[in-house]
Amino acid sequence: MMTPLRPGAELTRRAVEGWASAVEAERYDLRLVHTEDKARVETRRPGLEGLLRLLPLLRARNAEGWHVYARPADTSYVLVDDVDEDGLHSMRLAGHRPAAVVVTSPWNYQVWIRLAPSGAGPSHEVAAEVASQLASMHGGDPGAVNSRQLGRLPGFRNRKALHQRSDGSYPTVTLRSSCTEVDPDAQYLLRTAAGVIALRRRYRPQILRVPAPTVPALQARDPVEEYREGIARITAHLPPGMRLDRSRADFAIARRLFARGASSAYVHTVLLQCDKAGELGWPEGLHYVERTVAAAKDAHAAQEADHGGGKPGEREDEEQG
Structure with a gap:
């Protein structure tokens, strides 16, 4: 009989599964960065099953003070980082249907836009230009516009110092919404x-x-x-x-x-x-x-x-x- 996961671990698994189903890919680029020593970096490229098997390790690293970042290893998806509520509203008014909207801190979002079916993405140059245009039009971070940009993985704590609460805890990165379809404006x-x-x-x-x-x-x-x-x-x-x-x-x-x-x-x-x-x-x-x-x-x-x-x-x- 399978041992049930503890409540926190189960929530993390559900968050990661929800995110992965929205930005499905054969492989995911995973990166761990220590909050105090940025030179301490660990990288992996697992498939979904491998990613799920790594969750206990990732939870332990996160608790020890590591940031947990990930992205689909596929140019079918671009990330628009550091979007506020107005920017998110602007994207929806423009007709976009984000594959995933990730809440990284109160009123701050990372938005994944799907440009093509998995494995059929554009060149890295075109993907980077799309990310740049989206960031420019909707208030994203212009310094995070490349085809390999990683975002925070839902289910883990955002351990940025400025987000630390008075009780010493940190906000949990959550998945606000998801969509498995290619963005309606992708071809444009x-x-x-x-x-x-x-x-x-x-x-x-x-x-x-x-x-x-x-x-x-x-x-x-x-x-x-x-x-x-x-x-x-x-x-x-x-x-x-x-x-x-x-x-x-x-x-x-x-x-x-x-x-x-x-x-x-x-x-x-x-x-x-x-x-x-x-x-x-x-x-x-x-x-x-x-x-x-x-x-x-x-x-x-x-x-x-x-x-x-x-x-x-x-x-x-x-x-x-």
Whole structure:
């Protein structure tokens, strides 16, 4: 006769089984990280049965001060980390049906989105781009957007110090909801991600052919950081209560780059980081970027002409007249 599990162990098993049935996969990436010594890491890749057999060990490690993380070893699923209640509501309004919503702490969620049937997921590059777009649109953590991102495993304690209660205990990670179907918007997400990647590839080779003397300090900068800094600079100078106009901001960033001597190829690549290109998808996103860059280049050229940027003899004639 099988010995019944203790109540706590039984709850953990049910939580893990519920999560695994929502994000089913042949194998799961499992990682244990010590709360005080981050260099102490243990990893495994078990199947579901192996994962369930490991539960007593995982419970012991968790009680000793280890974080328990896991994910399906399959790009069919992407994780959107650190989503609040508004972000979760936003995802549902957009038509998403998360495979699993995991409560990691009060009012904080990790959301698993299923992009394809198990084993039929996209490339790691496309999966990472989908995760990035979802995080950008719904308030997720932009620093946790890759195809191998792990989340907390339900049924275990979140032993982050900031979540420790007054009695010394920690909140239990729970499964709020689950769905075994592929997300209704999966094909749109995949097409958009593939389009954005294609946009970046289209211009990346041109940047490499730009002569080094052309604004060397600017060309060496990461386009992602360049764009983020531009948005941050514009946002910081917005009047109180005014919302950021993305189209105007993109135009301003492009125009400033031209004023600093950047090449058209570099400006294109910087603007490919904008949210609007991702939202419009392929090929509308490319057309938006090309229009914005062309308009910014024309505006810069016009300003240069107004300030004497034409042929050398032209300004002299104007001054003499």
